[in-house]
Structures are given as structure tokens and as C-alpha cells.
Amino acid sequence: MAHRIITQLVVVGSRVVSRAFVEAWKQASASSKYAKARVDSDxxxxxxxxxxxxxxxxxxxxxxxxxxxxxxxxxxxxxxxxxxxxxxxxxxxxxxxxxxxxxxxxxxxxxxxxxxxxxxxxxxxxxxxxxxxxxxxxxx
CATH class of the missing domain: 1.10.287.110 (DnaJ domain)
Known part of the structure; x- marks a missing residue:
């Protein structure tokens, strides 16, 4: 029974961390593109x-x-x-x-x-x- 709870916690935790990582990556990419566009324009x-x-x-x-x-x-x-x-x-x-x-x-x-x-x-x-x-x- 305890192994199920631990496994569930690990799976849910890894999902949360991976989603947060993907969102952070998207924001960093968008920020980088925005900065590059500003440098290219002026x-x-x-x-x-x-x-x-x-x-x-x-x-x-x-x-x-x-x-x-x-x-x-x-x-x-x-x-x-x-x-x-x-x-x-x-x-x-x-x-x-x-x-x-x-x-x-x-x-x-x-x-x-x-x-x-x-x-x-x-x-x-x-x-x-x-x-x-x-x-x-x-x-x-």
C-alpha cells in the first residue's frame, strides 16, 4: 500500500516539475526572441x-x-x-x-x-x- 502512494507521489511530482520546466523554457525562448528582435530593429x-x-x-x-x-x-x-x-x-x-x-x-x-x-x-x-x-x- 505504501509503495503505491510513494509511486503516485513520484509520478505526480515529476509531471509538475516537467510542466514547470517546459513553461519556463517557453518563456525564456519568447524573451530571447523578443530581445533579438529589438537588437535587430535598433x-x-x-x-x-x-x-x-x-x-x-x-x-x-x-x-x-x-x-x-x-x-x-x-x-x-x-x-x-x-x-x-x-x-x-x-x-x-x-x-x-x-x-x-x-x-x-x-x-x-x-x-x-x-x-x-x-x-x-x-x-x-x-x-x-x-x-x-x-x-x-x-x-x-
Whole structure:
């Protein structure tokens, strides 16, 4: 009699575990496909999202600044001013939240990262338009 109960418990337990494993596998596969689709659609933002944990629009909402428009640089002075004000207001020693302070810091870093990449792209475009003109030194 006891062997029946033990056998039943093992069979039912293995079914539950295998179903849970299959569902977890399906979720992981769907998540992987979703991440791959995001990387394929927009190469730069997926890498930036992974490094900071925020999208550019989320970072702009946190700091309450306008997102930089295409071809225009972000107003880094305004961003620094908003950052300092919000960071100081959420100081844990003054009764603020460390979590909010870290979110504000990540938002500033994310916008700065985007600004650096925009500057690099502009410099690369300028160099491409100007053309490559190496300095040639002649022996006498």
C-alpha cells in the first residue's frame, strides 16, 4: 500500500516539475526572441538599454527634460541642473530615497551616453564629408 502512494507521489511530482520546466523554457525562448528582435530593429538602443537599464525616454521623464531631437545636441546644462536639484532633494541623510537617487543618477548617465554617441556620430559624419586628407612628409 505504501509503495503505491510513494509511486503516485513520484509520478505526480515529476509531471509538475516537467510542466514547470517546459513553461519556463517557453518563456525564456519568447524573451530571447523578443530581445533579438529589438537588437535587430535598433542596434544602438538595445546596447544602451542593457548598460543603463533605462530607455532614453524613461531617462528624460525621470529628469523632466525634453528628449534630444535628431541632429541636435541635448541641453547638458539643463540636464545637469535638474540632476543636481533632484539628486540633492533625494539625499537619504535628509530623509530622501536611495532608490530614487540611483534612478536619477542612471537617468543622467543614460542621457550623457546618448549625447556622447551623438557627438561621435556627428564627428564621424563631419570627417566623412571633409574627406580623408593624410599628412604626407617627403624626404629631402
Amino acid at each position: 542596434h544602438g538602443s538595445a546596447r544602451n538599454l542593457a548598460s543603463s537599464g533605462l530607455t532614453l525616454s524613461e531617462a528624460c521623464k525621470i529628469l523632466n527634460v525634453k528628449p534630444p531631437e535628431a541632429g541636435k545636441a541635448a541641453d547638458l546644462e539643463q540636464i545637469a541642473e535638474r540632476f543636481k536639484k533632484m539628486f540633492d532633494a533625494n539625499d537619504p541623510k535628509a530623509g530622501g530615497s536611495f532608490y530614487l537617487q540611483s534612478k536619477i543618477l542612471r537617468a543622467k548617465d543614460r542621457i550623457a551616453l546618448e549625447a556622447r554617441e551623438a557627438e561621435q556620430a556627428a564627428a564621424q559624419r563631419a570627417e566623412t564629408e571633409k574627406g580623408w586628407n593624410p599628412k604626407v612628409y617627403k624626404d629631402r
